[in-house]
Amino acid sequence: MWSPELVLATARAIQADVSRLLPAGEARDAERELTALLARADAGEEVVDELLACLRARAGTRDATFSLLRGERVGSYRPLLGAPLGAGGRYACPVSGCEEKGDRLDDSEPEPRCPDHSVRMQRL
Numbered sequence: 001m002w003s004p005e006l007v008l009a010t011a012r013a014i015q016a017d018v019s020r021l022l023p024a025g026e027a028r029d030a031e032r033e034l035t036a037l038l039a040r041a042d043a044g045e046e047v048v049d050e051l052l053a054c055l056r057a058r059a060g061t062r063d064a065t066f067s068l069l070r071g072e073r074v075g076s077y078r079p080l081l082g083a084p085l086g087a088g089g090r091y092a093c094p095v096s097g098c099e100e101k102g103d104r105l106d107d108s109e110p111e112p113r114c115p116d117h118s119v120r121m122q123r124l
């Protein structure tokens, strides 16, 4: 699982750049949700699970969240702290020549399946 500090830092980085990560309509919704959740976090509430759910809900923020949590560079972001071992990962279809890729933010998510071949992807 991710540390609360890492999730909060990731959410703040994404909130600052949400208009670049998402189409305008989705960006407004995500901005409103993140602002509300981060305000609750500032007040001392435990909102890590809700933040992760919000960040996962849209493809643009999901991809950026995954990369930031894994310590990868995203646009102008500097990588945050390294990812804990065994948390999520990148996956690829095992069928030769297939380019499909998937990911899991953490082990609570199901392993991805290839949309073309309906097989379970393998962790890279």
Ligand SMILES: [Zn+2]
Pocket: 093, 094, 095, 098, 099, 100, 114, 115, 116, 117, 118
């Ligand atoms: Zn495939």
